[in-house]
Amino acid sequence: MRGTLLRTRSFVVSAALGAALLGVSGPAAAQSDEQRAGARTLATEGAQAYSEGRFKDAVDLFGKAESLVHAPPHLLFMARAYTKLGQYVKAREAYLKIVKEQLPPNTPQAFRDAQSAADEERKQVEPHIGRLKVTVEGAEAAKDLAVTIDGQPFPVVLLGVPQPTDPGEHTVTATATGFKQAAAATVSLKDAGSAAVAVKMVVDDTLPPAGAAPAPVDSSGVLSAPSGAPPSDSGSGNGLRVGSYVGFGVGAVGIALGTVFVLKSASNRKDADSAAGECGSPCYKDDPAAIKVADLDDKARSAQTLGIVGYVVGGLGVAAGVTLFVLSSSKKSDSTAFVAPYVGPGAVGVRGAF
Numbered sequence: 001m002r003g004t005l006l007r008t009r010s011f012v013v014s015a016a017l018g019a020a021l022l023g024v025s026g027p028a029a030a031q032s033d034e035q036r037a038g039a040r041t042l043a044t045e046g047a048q049a050y051s052e053g054r055f056k057d058a059v060d061l062f063g064k065a066e067s068l069v070h071a072p073p074h075l076l077f078m079a080r081a082y083t084k085l086g087q088y089v090k091a092r093e094a095y096l097k098i099v100k101e102q103l104p105p106n107t108p109q110a111f112r113d114a115q116s117a118a119d120e121e122r123k124q125v126e127p128h129i130g131r132l133k134v135t136v137e138g139a140e141a142a143k144d145l146a147v148t149i150d151g152q153p154f155p156v157v158l159l160g161v162p163q164p165t166d167p168g169e170h171t172v173t174a175t176a177t178g179f180k181q182a183a184a185a186t187v188s189l190k191d192a193g194s195a196a197v198a199v200k201m202v203v204d205d206t207l208p209p210a211g212a213a214p215a216p217v218d219s220s221g222v223l224s225a226p227s228g229a230p231p232s233d234s235g236s237g238n239g240l241r242v243g244s245y246v247g248f249g250v251g252a253v254g255i256a257l258g259t260v261f262v263l264k265s266a267s268n269r270k271d272a273d274s275a276a277g278e279c280g281s282p283c284y285k286d287d288p289a290a291i292k293v294a295d296l297d298d299k300a301r302s303a304q305t306l307g308i309v310g311y312v313v314g315g316l317g318v319a320a321g322v323t324l325f326v327l328s329s330s331k332k333s334d335s336t337a338f339v340a341p342y343v344g345p346g347a348v349g350v351r352g353a354f
Contacts, residue, residue, distance in 0.1 A: 031069050039069040046077055055081040072098045072114035079118065079125075088128045089164050095122035130189045132165035132197065134158070134172055139201040142176035147199070167191040174199040178207055240328035248321035254314025261307035268300035 031039075046061030058081040066074040079094035098118035103111055132149075136159060139145055147154040149165075149172050172185045179201045187197035275292045 035068045039065045039071070039074075042068070043071075043074060043077075046074075050077055050081055050084075053084075055084040059085075072101065072103075072111045072118070076114040076118055079121065083121075083125055086166060086168065088125050088166050091125050092122060092129065092164075095119075095125065128167060128191055129164050130167050130192055131162040131194045132170065132187065132189055133160065133162040133195075135160050135196070135198045136174045137198055137200045138203070139174065139176045139179050142179065142201075145174065145176045147172065147174045162194065162196075165189055167193065170197070172197050172199055174201060176201065178204060180204045238328070240324045244321045244324035244328060246321070248318060251314045251317030251319075251321055254310045254312070254317055256310075256314070258307045258310025258312075258314055261303045261305075261310055265300045265303035265307055268296045268303060271296050 042061050042065035046058050046065060049055075049061055050058035059078055062074045062078045062081070065071070066078070075094045075098050079091045079098070082088070082091035082094060095118045098115050099122065101115065103115065134147065134149065134154065136145065136147060145156050147156060147159065150170055154172075167189050169186060169188045172187070174182050180203075182199050182201045185197045185199045187195050189195045275296060
């Protein structure tokens, strides 16, 4: 017990001495008297906490002292405390920082002793450090993938690469937009051992796809379903142009049929006139020639009717084609402009104003 107390006092004196010498050493000379005094007090309390086994407090106190004034003894005690806590990775980093520091020629002996001790103690820490490989399955392409180990952020760029890790049990979590909450993965790493852990993620099908526009809200505050893309002017113009071609086609067929039936009607009337001449005068109804004349007259009238219908349909088709063609070519509509078909006695056409 006595030996332990003596070593404790030695630690305290070592830390206090290192802090006291800050007033005459290198960059520390730029610190104010208050900062150096505060650093000495924190270092002394930190060494006392270490000697009493309060290693977390020791890390905190020496860390505060180091934030005020840099001194290798601060980092040395922090490394020792980390080692007692089983946090070998942090201990090694603290040791390395001391070892790699370039000390000036007038450095206090306490600083040099701290550097020598750090180089020796680091060799005893490194064999305890294990290696852990973390992977995330199913969300490799997620842009906002976030991974944590024991609640601390883990850089995504290190996924799949074995990392120095303290022995013990570790919990890995991962989250990403568009994916279901993945179950945390737990792994136990032995002293100086190696292990791998994978977090499996599944796409959340209940969420809208990335980049989908939110549903609009009308003036009454009611959420309405999102509508499709607005029709483009070019699409409407192309549709009207196709419709105009269809109209022209119907018009051409109607006019052609009308012409055929009109010619057929004229031919029937000519044949009826010839048959009437053969019947003579008087030409009685029961005379075969008279019956033929009546039949030809009926056919002529029917053909004439069909011819008129063909012309009407053809005229309307042409009128519709012209109308649609004009509308498809127009970029702006004018309330005074109009196009309309007309059918009159012996005439079919289109009239309008532009």
